[in-house]
Amino acid sequence: MNTNHHQRPGHSRFSRALPLALTALGATLLTGCQQANQTLSIGDMSSGYNREIFWMSVWAIALSIIIFIGVSYALFYTVNKFREDKHDAPPAQFHGNNRLEVILVVVPVIIVVFLSVLTVRSMARLNPTPQNVVNIDILSRQFWWNFAYPEAPAAAGGVVTNGNEIIIPTRQQVALTITSGDVIHGFWAPNIGGQRHALPGTRRTWQVDTDRPGAYQGNCSQLCGASHANMRYKVVALEPERYNTFITAARAYRAPEPAPSSAEARGYTLFMQGKTSTGALSCAACHRVQGTPAAGAAGPDLSFFGTRRTLGAGMWEGERAREMLHEWIKHSPLVKPGSLMPTYDGSEYRVNGKVQKGGVLTDAEIDDVSAYLRSLKLPEEADYWQGTPVIGAQGASAPGESQ
Ligand code: HEC
């Protein structure tokens, strides 16, 4: 049907469609990035890390598109031009073409070298010499996180530490040093950039940053056990002045002393001593509360628990977290599979496959302990949730609004 197959292939339709396709692709990428600023995404351009990775991808993708078009063109051109024709004599045969072979080796080498240079440059930019950085140590354990500030010693002893909520300054490089207390976990807060594995016995440091204040969602990104998907955290980025207010208050913080014979005071005693008559273990054995004798390290730091908005390593947030606190203390392994916190309703739970039996606290006693925990508040001006927009959460909420 096509008799003019010795003509040059008709590529005018192709060349007209190409700019259209590229424009569509560009538009998709751009709108994608705009939305990404409000959701859980590596396309969040507030992060220098993400910007660097984005522009590297643009180069890599652009090169790939150029190569794809070049190769496709050569392919279709050749197939069309040298199509077999019954009436043609066999085409002239030739062997070897030095010029062609050199080109086919040199061009890919140039492309690979170019991409390597870009990669090394990005790596160097993402980890500049550690000056003027904020250092934070991350400890990951089944199934929770501790964030410690080695440069912020607390007046009450130890360093400022927060469980499951990490506070960072905006517009500054933050050097995170991660390790694991048990199996391999993964730190992954897409909006601030940079995923890292937490390996037991190893400390690994990398840098992240963001220009925009907000509370960003973080998750464990390495399958680590029953509650891997419930091993979450919040990255709360504050303007530098607010960050400094937080750190200053956190350094000076001592857990408030409960008024005599209040619910908080009864809760304090139970928290510190447990209840031997019913076998209820002391909370202080596993949890630290800055400015009290509680210095346990088997569970997340609870120093500012009253200021926190999450519970169960980010399983619940806001109002829901408040509602769940009683249930949590009563039997956390029931509401969070694999939780290594004992039960306080006498029910059985497992630690490393071994069945254990929890001690007992009455509902009233649990309410007293909850009241004590809620009293563990940073001063108002250091409340890092106040007015912080929540970004990338399931039910993203407006500034200051409680979910
Ligand atoms: C044997 C150690 C141990 C004891 C004793 C213990 N906990 Fe825990 N606790 C943990 C662990 C481990 C977690 C983290 C569980 C998880 O998220 O997977 C935890 C988590 C918590 C959390 C949630 C923190 C957050 O930000 O998600 C609260 C609140 C808490 N414990 C309160 C208490 C109270 C109150 C008591 C005493 C009545 C107590 N714990 C006794 C080990 C313990």
Ligand SMILES: [Cu+2]
């Ligand atoms: Cu994990």
